[in-house]
Amino acid sequence: MSYFKIETRNVSLYYGNTQALKNITLGVPENKVVAIIGPSGCGKSTYLRLFNRMNDMIDGVRVEGEVLLNGKNIYADGVRVEDVRKRVGMVFQKPNPFPKSIFENVAYGLRINGVTNKRYIEETVERALRQAALWDEVKDNLKKSALALSGGQQQRLCIARALAVEPSVILMDEPSSALDPISNAKIEELIWELKKKYTILIVTHNMQQAARVSDWTAFFYLGELIEYAETKDLFTNPRNEKTQNYITGRFG
Amino acid sequence: MEHYRRHALKQRLYDTLFQVVALAGLLFAVMVLMWLLYTVFEDGIGRLNKQFLTSFPSRRAEEAGILAGMVGSVLVVLLTIVIAVPLGIGAAIYLEEYGRKNWFSRFIELNIANLAGVPSIVYGLLGLGLFVRWMQLDRSLIAGALTLSLLIMPVIIISAREALRSVPPGIREASFAMGATRWQTIWHHLLPISFPSILTGIILAVSRAIGETAPLITIGALTFVTFLPDDLRSPFTILPIQIFNWISRPQAAFHENAAAGIIVLLCITLLLNATAIYLRNRFSR
Numbered sequence: 001m002s003y004f005k006i007e008t009r010n011v012s013l014y015y016g017n018t019q020a021l022k023n024i025t026l027g028v029p030e031n032k033v034v035a036i037i038g039p040s041g042c043g044k045s046t047y048l049r050l051f052n053r054m055n056d057m058i059d060g061v062r063v064e065g066e067v068l069l070n071g072k073n074i075y076a077d078g079v080r081v082e083d084v085r086k087r088v089g090m091v092f093q094k095p096n097p098f099p100k101s102i103f104e105n106v107a108y109g110l111r112i113n114g115v116t117n118k119r120y121i122e123e124t125v126e127r128a129l130r131q132a133a134l135w136d137e138v139k140d141n142l143k144k145s146a147l148a149l150s151g152g153q154q155q156r157l158c159i160a161r162a163l164a165v166e167p168s169v170i171l172m173d174e175p176s177s178a179l180d181p182i183s184n185a186k187i188e189e190l191i192w193e194l195k196k197k198y199t200i201l202i203v204t205h206n207m208q209q210a211a212r213v214s215d216w217t218a219f220f221y222l223g224e225l226i227e228y229a230e231t232k233d234l235f236t237n238p239r240n241e242k243t244q245n246y247i248t249g250r251f252g
Numbered sequence: 253m254e255h256y257r258r259h260a261l262k263q264r265l266y267d268t269l270f271q272v273v274a275l276a277g278l279l280f281a282v283m284v285l286m287w288l289l290y291t292v293f294e295d296g297i298g299r300l301n302k303q304f305l306t307s308f309p310s311r312r313a314e315e316a317g318i319l320a321g322m323v324g325s326v327l328v329v330l331l332t333i334v335i336a337v338p339l340g341i342g343a344a345i346y347l348e349e350y351g352r353k354n355w356f357s358r359f360i361e362l363n364i365a366n367l368a369g370v371p372s373i374v375y376g377l378l379g380l381g382l383f384v385r386w387m388q389l390d391r392s393l394i395a396g397a398l399t400l401s402l403l404i405m406p407v408i409i410i411s412a413r414e415a416l417r418s419v420p421p422g423i424r425e426a427s428f429a430m431g432a433t434r435w436q437t438i439w440h441h442l443l444p445i446s447f448p449s450i451l452t453g454i455i456l457a458v459s460r461a462i463g464e465t466a467p468l469i470t471i472g473a474l475t476f477v478t479f480l481p482d483d484l485r486s487p488f489t490i491l492p493i494q495i496f497n498w499i500s501r502p503q504a505a506f507h508e509n510a511a512a513g514i515i516v517l518l519c520i521t522l523l524l525n526a527t528a529i530y531l532r533n534r535f536s537r
Contacts, residue, residue, distance in 0.1 A: 052429060059353060086431035096422030098441060108440070112432045161430070 004068070005030040005199040006051055006088075006169055011065035013046060013055065020046050022223045023065070028169075028216075033191060033200045035214035035231065037207055039246065042220040044203040048171050051201065052088040053081045069169070086113070089162030093174040095154035097146035097161070102129075102138050105146045105157055109165035124164050132160035133190055152183025159190065170194065172202040176209070188213050207247055211235050219243045292518075296511025304512055308478040309494065313505030318513050320477040321494035324393075325520065327481060328490055329462050331397030332404065337454060339401070340408030341443075347409070348416045349438055368406035375403045376470025384471050391472035394484040399467050404457035411453020415446035448532045455528040462521055465492040491517045 004027030013021040021043045028034045036044045049055045050067050053074065066073045074084045086109070097105050106125040115121060125142070129135040134156040138149070146157055155175060162170060172191075176184040191200060191213045204210050210217050211231060218228040219242070227234060227243045238244045307317020351357050379399030389395040419442050427437040443450075468490055475497045477489040491513060498510035 054425065054429060057425075057428065082431045082433055084431075085429055090429040092422065092425060092429075094422060096420075096426045098423060098426065099445060108427075108432075109430045112430065112436045112440070158426070161426075165430070 004028055005070065006201065007068050008047075008050060009066040009068065011050065011063065011067060013043075013050070013064075014062045015058070016060045020223050021050075024225045026218055026225055026228055028199055028201055030199050031195060031197070032215040033195050033202060033213055034216045034218065035210035036201070036203045036218045036220055037205075037210050037246070038220035038226075040205075043223040044220050045173050047220065048173055048201060048203050051169065051171055052085045052090050054090070056081060086165055087167050088169045088171060089165070089167035090171045091155070091158050091162055091173065091175045094178050095151055095158055097149070097154050097157050099145065099147055101143050102146050102149070102157060103142040106160050106164050108161060113165065125160075128160040128164040129157075131163050131194070132156045133186065133193070134160055150183070152179045152186060155179060155183065155187060156190065159187075159194075163194075167198070169199045169201070172200065174203055174205060177205060184209075207235070219246060221246070292511050292514050294511075295508050296513070296515050299508045299512035300515055304509070305516070309476055309497075313501075313503055313509055316498075316506075316509055318491070318494060318509075318516050320480065321489050321491040321513065322516055322520070323480050324473075324477070324488040325462060325491040325517070327393055328396050328400060328468075328488065329458060329524070331393065331484075332400040332461050333454075333458060335397060336401035336405050336408055336457070340405045340457075341412050341450060343405070344409045344412030344416060345438060345442075348413050349434060349442070364406050364409055368410060371466075372403055372464050373466045373470060375399055376467030378402065379467060379471045390485065391474065391487050392485045393481050393488045395471055396468050396473055396488065396490075399471055400461045400464060403464065403467060404461050407457040407460070408450075408453055411456070412446070412450045415449035415453070416442055418449065419445050444535070447535050451528055451532045451535070455525055455532075458524055458528070459521055462517070462524065463492060465490070465496060469493060491520070 007025075007027030009025050011021060011024045012019060024047065036047060038044050046055060050063065051069065051074070055061045055063070063075055067075055069084065069087065073079075098108065100108075103125055106128050107121050110121050110124060126135060126139075129138065134153060137153060138144075138157075146154065149157060155178075159170075159175075176187040179187065188209065191202070194200060202210075202214065214231045216228065217231045217234045219226045219234065219238075219240070221242055227238060227240045229239070234243065235247055238247060303315075304317045305322070306319055307315060308320050310316040347357065347360065376399060379395060379402065383389045383395040383398045384391060387395075389398075423441050423445065424437060427441050432440070473493055474487050474489050475493055477487065479486075481488045495510045495513040495517065498506040498513065501507075
């Protein structure tokens with residue numbers, strides 16, 4: 001058994017002939033938050049999407065090396081990609097609720113798993129919405145369209161949707177970059193809460209956010225992992241010159 | 253300064269000129285349609301009664317009726333919808349969601365686009381060779397419906413693909429990221445979201461099918477039918493053929509029948525479109 005909940009070992013990823021990730025070895029311990037920072041185009045999002053195999057959907061993508069979830073390679077033969085995605089939830093940069101009711105958005109994960117017990121679905125929806133700190137705002141309007149919610153509420157709804165199927169890992173791809181500061185603060189509080197139960201990997205452009213929410217931080221540059229350290233060390237005492245330049249705003 | 257002022261004036265003149273030309277075009281189109289409707293109604297409205305709607309064709313104009321053509325048209329079009337819509341949407345889903353994008357898929361795309369522009373008589377010849385002769389369906393309802401299905405399927409495929417492509421990519425991603433299979437994503441999200449646009453394509457295609465005459469004459473739909481089809485293998489006629497038949501007679505009384513037939517055809521087309529638009533509005537909440 002591996003020490004890490006999720007990890008990559010010597011992973012390289014190619015888009016056709018372009019190498020987007022170069023030999024990356026990195027692990028996330030259970031119930032920790034790891035932030036990935038780095039300038040645009042450095043492979044942060046691509047790296048994040050390794051863990052739920054969302055890169056598979058792009059034509060011409062090739063992955064080398066091992067991507068492990070609970071010590072098992074999720075790119076091995078015979079692994080069903082749907083099973084991986086049920087255990088690894090994802091929250092996207094732009095809130096992307098389904099054009100359905102609030103209730104149906106959260107219940108979706110159960111429905112596609114063939115759950116029909118109405119009582120169980122209702123309980124799960126309430127639990128997930130509570131976990132996402134959205135329950136009090138929407139409990140009287142569960143039948144309302146999700147698209148009528150504000151951007152910040154939509155994003156928390158997307159988090160609730162991911163939580164409903166009880167994944168063990170949550171991937172967040174700049175989850176609050178499209179939101180106002182107050183919604184942003186709510187999402188960050190939420191990440192602190194969720195850490196107790198889930199392992200979280202978060203990509204962010206916002207270094208303050210990385211410093212606030214994460215236990216460990218990884219700095220990516222041009223597809224390479226430059227530095228990976230405890231967050232307070234990385235921000236106060238970076239070992240690599242590139243990291244230093246980036247966090248002090250000299251490039252990127 | 254002077255130069256700019258003159259330039260602006262010229263542009264405003266062009267603007268007005270274009271508006272006038274566009275309006276003239278619109279008026280011309282509307283007036284031609286109005287005139288057409290007026291002459292048809294003037295000639296035909298008097299013949300439009302219960303006897304006309306419930307009688308079979310006859311040698312005597314005043315005893316002749318539209319029943320066979322009306323029932324034939326409705327049955328053929330309904331059958332065509334039943335055949336062409338699932339096949340067309342299925343093909344679109346395959347091409348858009350499952351098929352790999354390579355030279356072969358582009359080749360198929362190009363062919364479908366070209367098929368949409370093939371003259372309908374060619375489909376009639378195809379139907380004659382394939383369904384009537386080779387499959388030995390004879391000059392039957394089902395042969396006619398299959399022929400019309402071939403005719404409208406390219407239009408349905410193209411519009412359905414367009415509709416699927418316009419679903420926001422975030423929806424697809426969200427569904428897949430939840431662990432949904434392709435089919436679950438298509439069934440729960442892509443189809444419901446794109447349904448209104450797909451329906452628009454179907455409306456256009458079916459409106460075309462109901463007015464088509466040439467391919468059905470080619471496969472041998474009859475012109476003088478004094479019975480209603482009782483199964484899929486029955487011979488049949490359709491409204492446009494019946495109308496054409498009456499128009500080509502010398503007696504004026506038959507021309508009135510033809511005009512009344514046109515009114516019936518228009519009403520059926522409007523009814524079909526209204527149903528489709530109602531469905532579209534219901535689903536695109």
